[in-house]
Amino acid sequence: LIPETPTPAERLTDAPLPPELTLDRWLTSWNIDLLWAIVAGFAIFFYLVGVWRLRRRGDAWPVYRTIMWVAGWLLLVWVTGGVINVYQDYLFSMHMVGHMLLTMAIPLLLVPGAPITLAARAIHKRDDGTRGGREWLLWAVHSPVARVLTNPFVAAGLFVGSLWVFYYTELFRWSLYDHLGHEWMIAHFLITGYLFVMSLIGIDPVPYRLPYPGRLLLLIGVMAMHAFFGIAIMMQEGLMIAEWFGAMGRTWGATPLEDQYTGGGIAWSIGEIPTLILAITVAIQWSRSDDRETKRRDRHADRTGDAELEAYNARLAALAERDARTRG
Incomplete structure (x- = not known):
């Protein structure tokens, strides 16, 4: 028997070309990446154990944090094992959808889960001078490497660069x-996205955070660079990795160059949606921070009987009396 000649797609990917991407295949196409499924399973399991420990001893933990953490990891499983993983080798646009979800949408769900804060509260503190899980975690958070990577300017540079x-x-x-x-690509974009989002809206402790106006300005700069990146891809006259995306032998869907143009549009437009959500979140946190500061000052005034204001008024009165004596 004459061996069957492999198709161009089989030569490049060691797998047959998938059928045309239709609406139903967004839910029914799967090619599970076992590595990330296991990582997600452990991340969800240990997080729930931490929440259970807190509740068992009577401490509260916001439900929304747990929901967002679980949702973020489930989205990662879908991105790495669902329709995006099935089609990203054949469609540049699908590759870009996966990239945007990895670096922006998933961190936007995971960061509010505050896993470091949960772990620091749930893991027992050692009193014998040795280092356990909690001690090593806090050491890592305050290590020189963490100090550099969580710096908002470094995180933003890694994110957009x-x-x-x-x-x-x-x-x-x-x-x-x-x-x-x-x-490596999945891990890199997941981590850089997480660091950037954490520098803006994170609850977990970091060595340094910009004040809220600085966060908004930094985010605006990143949004501009991100949009410019999408436009640059849309303006490409040739294919990126032409010997790959242009050699699959697809007979369905847009041409490789048209599909690449769509991918650039995804990076420019759809990719800005999580960034807009970030900006709104920063603005809300800023407003709440001002409210908390106002309430703190009001409580302080109540406790001291407006002593600071009375002292200030007394100083003004003393200055006015001195000026009056000088003129007299």
Whole structure:
């Protein structure tokens, strides 16, 4: 028997070309990445154990944090094992959808879960001078490496700079041809997105955070660079990794160049939606922070009987009396 000649897609991906992407396949197409399914399972399990420990000893933990944490990891499982994973090797646009979800949407769900705060409260503190899980966690949070990576300017630079470096260097090709490169891509964009979101709206402790006006200005700058990246891809006259996306032998869907244009539009438009949510969240946190500060001052005034105001008025009266004596 004459061996069957592999198709271009099979030569490149070691898998047959999937059928045309239709609406129903967004829910029914699966190719589970076992690594990230296991990571997500452990992350959810240990988080729920931490919440259970707190509640068992009578401490409260907001339900919305648990919901967002679980939702973030379930979204990661879908991104790495659902329709995006099935089609991202064949459609640049699907690759970009996955990228936007990894670096923006998923961190926007995970960061409010405050896993470090939960762990610090749930893990027992050691009193014998040795280091346990809680002590090592707090050491890592305050380590020099963490101090650098969580700096808002470094986090923003990694977040937006990674876009350009990844897609315009050999890293993009490595992620397509090598499974290790693909896994590195997922981890990298997940971590850089998490660091950036945490620097803006995180509850967990970090060595330094910008004041709220600075956070909004930084976010506006990142939004501009992110939009420019999407436009740059849309203006590309040639294919990125042409020997890959242009050689799949697809007979369905948009042409590779049209699909690449769509991918740039996704990075420019749809990718800005999580950024807008970030801006709104920062603004809300800023407003609540002002409210808390006002209430704190009111409580202080109630406790001291407006002593500060009375002292200030007394100083003004003394100055006025002195001026009157001088003129007299």
